[in-house]
Amino acid sequence: MFPLLRSASPPRGPRSRVVSLRRAVAAAAALVTLAAVPAAADDREKSGEGITGHCAAMSRLKVPGAERQRNVCLGELTTAGTVASGHTDKADWAGLTPAALAVPSGVPGIQIDGYFPDTSSTNTNHGWNHDAQFVIRLPDRWNGGLVVAGSPGVREQYANDRAIGDWVLARGYAFAATDKGNTGAGFHRDGHAPGDAIAEWNTRVTQLTRAARAVIVQRYLRPPARTLATGMSNGGYLVRWQLENHPELYDGGVDWEGTLWREEGPNLLTFLPPALAAYPIYAKGGEGSEQAHQQMTAAGFPAGSEFLWPFHHQYYWDLTQRIYREELDPDYDGPQEAGTPFCTPGTPSCDSDYEYGGRPQGVRDAVSKIALTGRIGKPLITVHGTLDVLLPISRDSDVYARMVSDAGRGRLFRYYRVEGGTHVDSLFDVFPNELRPLLPCHRAAFTALENWIGRGVQPPPGHTVPRPAAATPEDLLTKCPLTS
Template sequence: MGLYNTFVTHTLRESPAGHFTLADDDGCVPAPEPPAPSGAATAAAAAAPGGRTVSGCPASLRVPGAAHQRVSCLDELTTAGTVASGHTDPADWAGLTPKDLPTPSGVPGVQIDGYFPDTSATNTNHGWMHDAQFVLRLPDRWNGGLVVSGTPGNREQYANDRAIGDWVLSRGYAFAATDKGNTGTSFQRDGRRPGDAIAEWNTRLTQLTRAARAVVAQRYHRPPARTLATGMSNGGYLVRWQLENHPELYDGGVDWEGTLWRADGPHLFTFLPPALRHYPVYAAGGPAAGAARKAMHAAGYPAGSEFLWPYHHTYYWGLTQRIYREELDPGYPGADADYDWAARPERVRGAVDRIALTGRIGKPLMTVHGTLDVLLPITRDSDVYARMVREAGRGGLHRYYRVEGGTHTDALVDAFPDRLRPLVPCHRSAFTALEGWIGRGERPPAGRTVPLPAGAGAAELLVGCRL
């Protein structure tokens, strides 16, 4: 499954470029050096909360459990600097945010890239050809908090840099992200049993959270005062799962349109096959188009979202159904458009049950989801999860905001600025509301459908979202 237990001893070695790599004691440094940082190492002390200071380039930082790590001291930890310095990969986060999303800057600090022991090799970042890659960023000016995240889709560890990482770093948080242990459209080849690859995602975020908390304590000489989990899509699923299964590690989380898995459905296998069957009939026009449109609505795709259907049929629905079906039901012999979840054998249900959510969260959770999401339709996903949380008796720990005009991928706002609103500002509003909830006891606004402000332009919607 890409997880194995091996004890390996390591040593730190400094390269001529000023990076520190963690090498096996046999002397092998398993990866080439990245480009040198864009500026000089941040050796000058910076003021930190509570009157403490953080100074120097801490080559001695160790990520517990890492098989390989590289420490870099950078003048800029946000994408305003890491794109040029080679400490992010824009391909990881392409297509996730609006093109005009501002990039904060002025965040010097330490970045640690590396990977945990793993047997799969789908992640090509740094030429490592090794999964379970992670990135940790430790700003010189630290606010006492840590944000951890898993990636959306099947992307690599830098996928959240622009949507989440830049903003939380600019607010003083340490930030850590994982590739979840397998990446790409062949992620399902990782593991021995159906569901192994997805189950590893949860294990990897737990692993990273524990390691990142330890590294924060090394760097700042005290543990984080608060640890928050956040992520979008599959990353949102991880937030839900972590707060259900490891609430002791977190103070709260923000779930951005998390994927829902439950053995009884709904899930991808109950609403994607109808889309694959009925959309081509709708798109062809003719006398059957009206009935096909009604069937799409019945499957969960909301009226008014039709303008998004062609793009999702071309790029998302078929691919998503296939790769997750190959992960959880590899023995299925038919066409994915004909897939019938209710008719599949019990073993398939068991595979989904291994990764299923329960709603039994143990720490405060904020959920944001767009009403025009046509990859994870809101009535088949977050509406259901909110009900699960209430039925589990945890409704007091949950706030759920249905964002009118939001869709699954914020980059589509650039294509339809008069019909869609970005969810990035709504995620940030939920995050700051969570801070007030757990930090100052300020109860966040009651869950509701957040209306699209009348007459609001694209620039206004990009910088604000009143919950």
């Protein structure tokens, strides 16, 4: 689900729905089926339009179910060109990748921006003030594949452009991404009942996948040979959910530190409140600090990650707890919206005192709408950092790996625990001697998935990927061998 916001810099102007911290951070429309598209492709072949040439067939591309779309022919689909041309939004992906990450180029093609029918309006990209926005990029030199991603946190549709989109486009994939149907720190205002806003995220990814597959047939005259789902944080959760609930749409997925939702827990509403209560006592030092440290580690925050706690306390834990608790348990603070920032335990309706296990059954019912089961239906690779202190690994992917095994789907799953990885790769720039970026590990996992589903090459067994003691920052930014 995270990083929460779109940038690590202070909020600017009306786009930001958060004023207390900087940016460190609805049913689907009816879709035409793929079966209806090849006829149009046949017509184009008869007319001589074909599939070759820069931006071929652009004027005829129609996104099924879209209420609005804008097709453009670009000389560069990666951020090497879209930043200057205005076809991405840097604020969407700011703070998600290391500063030294190389930017590929040389990918001309078609970009389609648009939105599906929706009733909420938190996404202001293009001045549309309309949610359920998407972007689809179709390279001239296509490798036959499609990659679909949902945004991390509550960011918008361009959030994956630097971390994922650039790289897969440079490899020849078509790329489609969605804002998930609601954005910003007030995302919980969407929907009619608790849990509805998050449940819409899943619907929107399914909707976009079907639509993007249809557009690919229109553009290239054949369906994708492989459709892969991937994403980080909330985007990783979406990969898990899609492979559990709509495996027919995908050939596999890569989950980058996906969020775990379970009705019985753990989930973030079980481990964030103890951190909010204990961290200030630990940070103050003196009497009670040792016990507070024990409470932190007992909640799942690993010993050795203490250097990351101040940043996460200031920018992530408090807001995350309040807005997701508001989405799933709005009655906790009555008419107040999303609690009191940084409240002291004992304050009425303080989120530091929140106890998920003691809340009414209705709260667990809301979580059950979005809960995961582990019953994946296609190959899935998960990568997660051992020093993640937003979604602690022992309370998240360790648990999900057991769920997959218990569901009898272990043969479809590989899990790589990355030593020194944390939730936000930009922190590698601040702590290069303590951390390692997960981005190269995601790329290694993606390549392993390609070989798994394309050539039948089994990935290495799941294990903890060590942080090489002698590795330079440059090595860590470009290499992450998954061999044990």
